[in-house]
Amino acid sequence: MLETALLLLLVGVFAGTAGSLLGIGGGMIVIPIITVGMGLPIKYAIGASVIAVIATSSGATIAYLRDELLNLRVAMFLEIATTVGAITGAVLVGLIHAVWLEALFGCFLLYSCYNMIKKLWGKKKLDTDQDVVPDHLSQRLRLGGSYYDKLTMKQVDYQVTNVPGGFAMMYGAGLASGLLGIGSGVFKVIAMDTIMKMPLKPSSATSNLMMGVTAAASATVYFFEGAIRPEIAAPIALGILIGAAIGTRIMQRIQPRILRIIFVPILFYMGIQMLIKGIGGTF
């Protein structure tokens, strides 16, 4: 019992550190370890994961807010889309068989992996060298912002564009979050960084806050359904809080590129494992 609790605590520390560094929830790491590594039902893994996501988000938000990387307007406006998506997903989850959830989760991990590799091979993009023209909605909602980059030691002003596209993507991110108990940070960063052309660092920080609010919507459903087991979720959550504190301290001094290189092989391995477990379960 003590060993299990300690193991879960360590899983949390690892997931919390990696999660806050990459602007993703701990779910991508927590779910494969609990289901494949420890052999527990995916239902409880999803419950623990959604708690992990909230812990990652709340733990990291404290640090980000002090650094003023966060764009609160972008976060709150897009939250309308993610929370509605999360409710849709949490309602749908009861209708889908566990095996399909596992396979779907494996696909999601492999997709995240592909997405990171694509970014690594794409043209080397620094956060500061963009010139974005804001669209009509972005101007009306005053979504542009500014942050201080510790790496280049400069104040960076930025604009965002293509708001409807980002909003639609955020609904999908919320749906995935409610369905799989993940933070959907990858989709959220895509919506902001790729579609809306927001710089990566404020995108990650904003995504972190949004993950928590989105996860709170689906977490309530899981909580009152009894899918959140105290002996699994609590040690992980405590570990995550420790890990998030570590991660946000390292983040300012690392280029996003290095983070991705470290994380791609881990994601790929976990994705394959989950896919095998999901497909294997059907035969």
Added chain:
Amino acid sequence: MTENKQELDLKDEIHNAERLIGKVMQIGVFLAAGVMLIGVLMFLVSGHSGYSGTYHPYQFQTILAGLAGLKPYAIIMTGLFLLILTPVLRVVVSIYAFYVARDRLYVWITTIVLIILLIAMVIGMYGI
């Protein structure tokens, strides 16, 4: 000149509001973590969840009853619920921050988010 000074005052107020959000969040997270930690330690030291078999309480009434009896699982579940509430708290304080910044549009937008979250809770408790 006076306009500039007003703008600076407003910036100061926004800054204070943001610091307040940070403080409130910190208190919320530490409280949730503390309650969870107490529950986990009680569970590990006593070796009992306070309930028979693998049962754990997950409704308001059963959790509150378990809290009164100092049952480890009920304490952990309370901590977990407090943790779930921290992002909701974040939204609530953000409404205040936008209000202080005299940003009416975003007071409305953030209020919509809060209402959606409350709807999610109702669905969680009673189903659709």
